[in-house]
Amino acid sequence: MQIRDLPYSDPGDPDVRSGPRFLLWLGRRQLAGQLKSLSWGLLHQCALAGLPLAVGLAVQAVIDRSGEDLAGAGALLVVLGALIAVGDTMLHRTAVTNWITAASRVQQLLARRTAELGSALTRRVAAGEVVAVSTGDVEKIGWFVEALSRFLAAATALVLICVGLVLYLPSLGVLVAVATPVLALAVLPLLPRATRRADLQREKAGRATELASDTVAGLRVLRGIGGEELFLGRYRRASQEVRQAAVRSARMWALISAIQVFLPGVLLISLVWYGAALARDGRIDVGQLVTVYSAATLMLFPLRNVEEIAMAYSFSRPSAQRAVRVLSLRRSTAAPAAPAEVPGGDLYDPVTGLMAPRGLFTAVVCGDPDEAGRLAERLGGHAGHGEESGPLPSVLLGGVPLDELPLSTARTAVLVQDKDPVLLSGTLRDLLDVPSSGDVTANEALDAAQCGDVLDALARASADPDGDPMNTRITERGRSLSGGQRQRLALARSLVTDPEALVLDEPTSAVDSHTEARVAAGIERLRRGRTTVAFASSPLLLDLADRVVLLHGGTVVAAGTHRELLRKEPLYVAVVTRETEHDGTDPVPPDGVGAVEGLRSRRAAEEIEERA
Numbered sequence: 001m002q003i004r005d006l007p008y009s010d011p012g013d014p015d016v017r018s019g020p021r022f023l024l025w026l027g028r029r030q031l032a033g034q035l036k037s038l039s040w041g042l043l044h045q046c047a048l049a050g051l052p053l054a055v056g057l058a059v060q061a062v063i064d065r066s067g068e069d070l071a072g073a074g075a076l077l078v079v080l081g082a083l084i085a086v087g088d089t090m091l092h093r094t095a096v097t098n099w100i101t102a103a104s105r106v107q108q109l110l111a112r113r114t115a116e117l118g119s120a121l122t123r124r125v126a127a128g129e130v131v132a133v134s135t136g137d138v139e140k141i142g143w144f145v146e147a148l149s150r151f152l153a154a155a156t157a158l159v160l161i162c163v164g165l166v167l168y169l170p171s172l173g174v175l176v177a178v179a180t181p182v183l184a185l186a187v188l189p190l191l192p193r194a195t196r197r198a199d200l201q202r203e204k205a206g207r208a209t210e211l212a213s214d215t216v217a218g219l220r221v222l223r224g225i226g227g228e229e230l231f232l233g234r235y236r237r238a239s240q241e242v243r244q245a246a247v248r249s250a251r252m253w254a255l256i257s258a259i260q261v262f263l264p265g266v267l268l269i270s271l272v273w274y275g276a277a278l279a280r281d282g283r284i285d286v287g288q289l290v291t292v293y294s295a296a297t298l299m300l301f302p303l304r305n306v307e308e309i310a311m312a313y314s315f316s317r318p319s320a321q322r323a324v325r326v327l328s329l330r331r332s333t334a335a336p337a338a339p340a341e342v343p344g345g346d347l348y349d350p351v352t353g354l355m356a357p358r359g360l361f362t363a364v365v366c367g368d369p370d371e372a373g374r375l376a377e378r379l380g381g382h383a384g385h386g387e388e389s390g391p392l393p394s395v396l397l398g399g400v401p402l403d404e405l406p407l408s409t410a411r412t413a414v415l416v417q418d419k420d421p422v423l424l425s426g427t428l429r430d431l432l433d434v435p436s437s438g439d440v441t442a443n444e445a446l447d448a449a450q451c452g453d454v455l456d457a458l459a460r461a462s463a464d465p466d467g468d469p470m471n472t473r474i475t476e477r478g479r480s481l482s483g484g485q486r487q488r489l490a491l492a493r494s495l496v497t498d499p500e501a502l503v504l505d506e507p508t509s510a511v512d513s514h515t516e517a518r519v520a521a522g523i524e525r526l527r528r529g530r531t532t533v534a535f536a537s538s539p540l541l542l543d544l545a546d547r548v549v550l551l552h553g554g555t556v557v558a559a560g561t562h563r564e565l566l567r568k569e570p571l572y573v574a575v576v577t578r579e580t581e582h583d584g585t586d587p588v589p590p591d592g593v594g595a596v597e598g599l600r601s602r603r604a605a606e607e608i609e610e611r612a
Contacts, residue, residue: 008104008108011105011108019317019318019320020320022320022324023317026102026105029105033101034098037150038152041149042157043087044084044087045157045302046160047083048298051077052297053295054077056291057072058074059286063286091150099143099145100142106142110327113326113329114130117382125325129326132209133322136202137320137323138319140312141319141323143312144315148312151306155305158303162177172274176271186263191310191314195318198314200245207238208239211231211235260303275293342413343397343399345400347379348395349396352555354379356533356547359529360546360547361547362531362533362549363535363548365537365549366575367575373505376418378395380414412435412499415497415499416505417494427473428474431489432496434493440496445493448522448526450488450522454485487507487509488511495527500531505535506535507541513540516540523541539562539576545562550571552571557571
């Protein structure tokens with residue numbers, strides 16, 4: 001695989017039983033690239049290993065005053081230099097290719113898992129951890145794959161040099177052969193402690209990054225309540241903890257590096273002292289001493305690869321473990337890959353007993369936002385697991401379990417818009433260019449979501465000569481728009497898709513009462529005859545629903561129209577009017593109008609306070 005051939009048509013099915021097993025799987029998938037890098041590395045290392053022999057022959061030729069031997073040694077040096085240049089160049093080229101292709105493979109695997117799980121991913125794994133895995137951890141995993149082939153070449157070269165020295169000059173070669181494993185393995189006892197310190201540093205850095213992300217995302221709210229200094233102080237403390245952990249980690253790695261310099265130095269001093277004594281006694285030639293000394297000196301370079309692979313593995317192992325934690329997440333059951341027909345019918349959740357009849361607008365009222373989010377996730381085909389009961393049964397659409405459908409078919413059948421939808425950067429036209437049935441146009445969706453003021457604002461900011469808002473770029477996550485504008489654009493995007501069943505989690509929570517009434521009417525009008533489920537507690541939306549379901553304690557406890565539930569369900573009144581208690585002594589207006597008007601007045605007062 002070459003860089004120009006990326007991305008992979010199929011990144012493969014990884015072994016996610018553990019971090020080391022994942023690294024082993026990744027290494028096997030990169031076997032061809034590893035063998036290429038190993039071959040060039042052996043050429044480079046063996047050419048380096050030949051330099052001491054050529055230098056020794058040249059020194060001995062000078063001592064013997066042999067011009068012919070000196071010319072031969074010079075020619076050998078030229079050949080070795082050319083081989084070193086070619087080997088080093090191609091080794092770097094193939095090693096970097098291994099790094100990039102391995103990192104790309106991991107990123108494709110993460111992207112595939114993210115697309116499969118959708119919004120359920122961040123409910124199972126912290127968003128900060130997902131970001132850390134897809135950025136820094138991917139680079140560390142690629143580093144290990146890249147360093148592996150160079151380490152194997154260096155280890156092979158060390159064995160060849162030791163064997164060659166023993167055969168060439170046993171009196172000194174045995175000393176080098178015995179000392180080399182000691183030099184290579186001397187730092188191993190320190191690696192566990194260094195790894196723990198590095199893991200602690202990365203953990204603290206991840207927490208600091210997550211805190212910074214949360215602070216930036218909520219900066220507008222923090223300014224409104226005067227909490228900037230509080231969060232700045234928290235981040236300052238977290239940053240100092242990261243610095244202290246980094247210093248402790250650096251000290252350990254500095255000690256490892258110092259040992260890698262000190263012990264080879266001791267070997268060279270011992271070698272020179274013993275070799276000089278042998279040369280003085282006439283037992284070896286000066287050229288032989290120079291050859292062995294040069295070989296021992298050059299061995300420091302492959303020994304550095306031993307230190308590098310130890311560092312690469314210690315850093316990549318926890319990174320691989322975090323990647324495995326994400327890649328091991330699955331939908332509740334394995335779905336077939338073959339296309340299937342989109343089912344139709346009632347949407348039913350056997351866990352809560354929620355029934356959304358086909359073609360009707362069903363509103364779900366739930367006092368617990370977390371419980372509502374879990375139900376929305378299940379309706380999207382992610383059944384999840386119970387705390388004690390294990391895997392939960394799948395939601396049924398027309399009697400067909402969503403988990404048994406191919407992912408593409410399940411997404412076409414049921415679309416879930418969560419309460420915090422994300423707008424990707426690009427033009428408005430790009431935002432609305434999503435897979436759809438084709439029955440709903442972008443203009444119809446924008447009109448139903450009451451995006452007129454958003455279009456006006458985009459038209460004024462458009463760089464298009466005609467002022468077409470569809471060609472106006474939307475900044476990352478729609479930060480240039482207000483919360484209500486972002487929510488309505490996301491709603492328009494969901495309406496364009498026109499799925500068999502559309503699930504909306506608080507689709508009007510960020511707009512004022514007047515806009516909310518128009519948006520609710522637009523949803524009801526555009527989705528008429530299509531299955532729609534909306535999680536809401538606003539009377540303005542509930543009053544337009546064909547059917548309202550009250551969810552409490554994870555179970556459906558009541559169902560009917562909005563006005564029917566206002567008359568007979570005190571718990572429903574408490575949730576809709578945001579009362580913490582309802583003892584049933586206060587009369588409820590028979591037609592529910594009082595509750596609706598009371599809530600409208602309350603929300604209007606809240607809006608005035610926010611503007612103030």
